[in-house]
Amino acid sequence: KNQVEQSPQSLIILEGKNCTLQCNYTVSPFSNLRWYKQDTGRGPVSLTIMTFSENTKSNGRYTATLDADTKQSSLHITASQLSDSASYICVVSAERGSTLGRLYFGRGTQLTVWP
Amino acid sequence: DAGVTQSPTHLIKTRGQQVTLRCSPKSGHDTVSWYQQALGQGPQFIFQYYEEEERQRGNFPDRFSGHQFPNYSSELNVNALLLGDSALYLCASSLRGFNQPQHFGDGTRLSIL
Numbered sequence: 350k351n352q353v354e355q356s357p358q359s360l361i362i363l364e365g366k367n368c369t370l371q372c373n374y375t376v377s378p379f380s381n382l383r384w385y386k387q388d389t390g391r392g393p394v395s396l397t398i399m400t401f402s403e404n405t406k407s408n409g410r411y412t413a414t415l416d417a418d419t420k421q422s423s424l425h426i427t428a429s430q431l432s433d434s435a436s437y438i439c440v441v442s443a444e445r446g447s448t449l450g451r452l453y454f455g456r457g458t459q460l461t462v463w464p
Numbered sequence: 465d466a467g468v469t470q471s472p473t474h475l476i477k478t479r480g481q482q483v484t485l486r487c488s489p490k491s492g493h494d495t496v497s498w499y500q501q502a503l504g505q506g507p508q509f510i511f512q513y514y515e516e517e518e519r520q521r522g523n524f525p526d527r528f529s530g531h532q533f534p535n536y537s538s539e540l541n542v543n544a545l546l547l548g549d550s551a552l553y554l555c556a557s558s559l560r561g562f563n564q565p566q567h568f569g570d571g572t573r574l575s576i577l
Binding site (some may be wrong): 353395398452455 | 468506509520555566568570571
């Protein structure tokens, strides 16, 4: 069964600190892995997309890693800011016979940054 | 350049009614996907449209149907509404292809009384 599991479910950190969010998946055949940030009441916004051959990708203070062998990914946030408070969702795309991939979403990690 | 726009932003219906939600994709995008997001959960895939046809479908009953128009905009229709249909409905657009990023709208918040 294609699944995406994220941990922790929620996380509270102090402003300026770093944190790491985890994602494990069983989606097959794998196409790519994406991290999204979703602010309350808004749609998800893409942070990174990584294919099988990529094992790290950065977007500002966000750095995602991918281990396709163990089917694990992490999202590291450095020097956290109050605006980082949001849900972070791991999404894995499965290849299909057509050119249209299918996306599998995790439940997200709710990050709260305190001043 | 407008991103993905959805309407309405909020909607209140009663059980048994029917609802239509609308989505205009980001300029240049030809593929539209719809998702249901319950409170505190990740989005669940409903279906995907390309070239005015439903190409893929998730585990949703036939009460959920859709349409894509020649200008790539799309509608999601839900019949015989149930209390459990209360959720945020997200539309995402992209170009064809596995590694194309999806751009999401801010969703329609549907509440069933």
